[in-house]
Amino acid sequence: MNDAPFVDIQGLTVTFTGGRQPVKAVGGVDLQVRRGEVVALIGESGSGKSVTLRSLLKLHPPRKTTIGGRIVVGGHEVLKLAPAALADYRGKVASMIFQEPLLALDPVYSVGAQIAEAIRRHEPATSADAAHKRALGLFERVHIPSPERRLAAFPHEMSGGMRQRAMIALALACKPQLLLADEPTTALDATVQIQILLLLRELQREMGLAVIFVTHDIGAAIEVADRIAVMYAGRIVEEGPARTLIREPRHPYTLALLGSRAHGALAKGERLETIGGAPPDLANLPAGCAFAERCRFVTEACSAAAPQVVTLQPGHQARCIHTGATLGAAGR
Ligand SMILES: Nc1ncnc2c1ncn2[C@@H]1O[C@H](COP(=O)(O)OP(=O)(O)O)[C@@H](O)[C@H]1O
Numbered sequence: 001m002n003d004a005p006f007v008d009i010q011g012l013t014v015t016f017t018g019g020r021q022p023v024k025a026v027g028g029v030d031l032q033v034r035r036g037e038v039v040a041l042i043g044e045s046g047s048g049k050s051v052t053l054r055s056l057l058k059l060h061p062p063r064k065t066t067i068g069g070r071i072v073v074g075g076h077e078v079l080k081l082a083p084a085a086l087a088d089y090r091g092k093v094a095s096m097i098f099q100e101p102l103l104a105l106d107p108v109y110s111v112g113a114q115i116a117e118a119i120r121r122h123e124p125a126t127s128a129d130a131a132h133k134r135a136l137g138l139f140e141r142v143h144i145p146s147p148e149r150r151l152a153a154f155p156h157e158m159s160g161g162m163r164q165r166a167m168i169a170l171a172l173a174c175k176p177q178l179l180l181a182d183e184p185t186t187a188l189d190a191t192v193q194i195q196i197l198l199l200l201r202e203l204q205r206e207m208g209l210a211v212i213f214v215t216h217d218i219g220a221a222i223e224v225a226d227r228i229a230v231m232y233a234g235r236i237v238e239e240g241p242a243r244t245l246i247r248e249p250r251h252p253y254t255l256a257l258l259g260s261r262a263h264g265a266l267a268k269g270e271r272l273e274t275i276g277g278a279p280p281d282l283a284n285l286p287a288g289c290a291f292a293e294r295c296r297f298v299t300e301a302c303s304a305a306a307p308q309v310v311t312l313q314p315g316h317q318a319r320c321i322h323t324g325a326t327l328g329a330a331g332r
């Protein structure tokens, strides 16, 4: 696979300027995702995962946000798209499924009508009948039982898991090639979560989608993702093949996140550890490593300058000057 990545994020910075002080939510993210690849973003709350995902759809309020860097998705310069091109790009090239489908679905229309409407908005030449047939096909594809009957249902008439499937169908309505999922399963119970994640994996395989999803569930990340990127204070601090990253974490933050879990024992639904201390204030980031204050490997050099990316093996990188020291500790 030496084709260009489908998603190429270079030096992404996102600063919110609406408050008293600018908040540097994303401070320089580089990430590449190929067609057919599934990447999980993990990290504590507030680390910039959602802001990074939303950048891929250029969803930030334009007047209160300063965005830098470059995002190319399937040849589209996302951050430069004008409104009409952006409306076309959303849904057709990239689309997003959210944690709470009730907020994404319109309560006053049947789910089938919403899917048909989305199809006809992007493809005005499609007849109502053809759009309905496509919606039916999508419901079948996401394994909604009695799809014809359920197309007529309103969002509140569906169970949480069914609603999530309906939202995935809606997200797929215009045949996007990139699917973004922001904690798609957090609101669901454990067995439904696994079913939804396996569905995402199946759709990725069948449709060759690139998928980027945010999760707090390490078991899910391993089960579903090819690669994992760990975010801290607006940057990716470690990235690598899912299994390598979990078995041999080399950034002290990843190590701390994975915590005291028995080595190798990974249960589905397993949550990330909570770590002592708090993440830094994004309005007043330190000059050096943002994790230094909470890090058990910290030395004076850590606060002198922001650490550069270290390549540990091809495809496995960490942003730390002490990746050597973490080697032994990784065995836990
Ligand atoms: N529209 C916004 N205006 C101001 N600050 C925001 C906005 N959206 C997100 N933030 C801030 O950016 C930081 C990163 O948020 P987010 O990406 O949502 O974190 P998470 O990793 O939990 O998804 C947080 O400090 C959050 O408060």
Ligand SMILES: [Mg+2]
Pocket (backbone or CB within 6 Å): 049, 050, 051, 182, 214
């Ligand atoms: Mg979030």
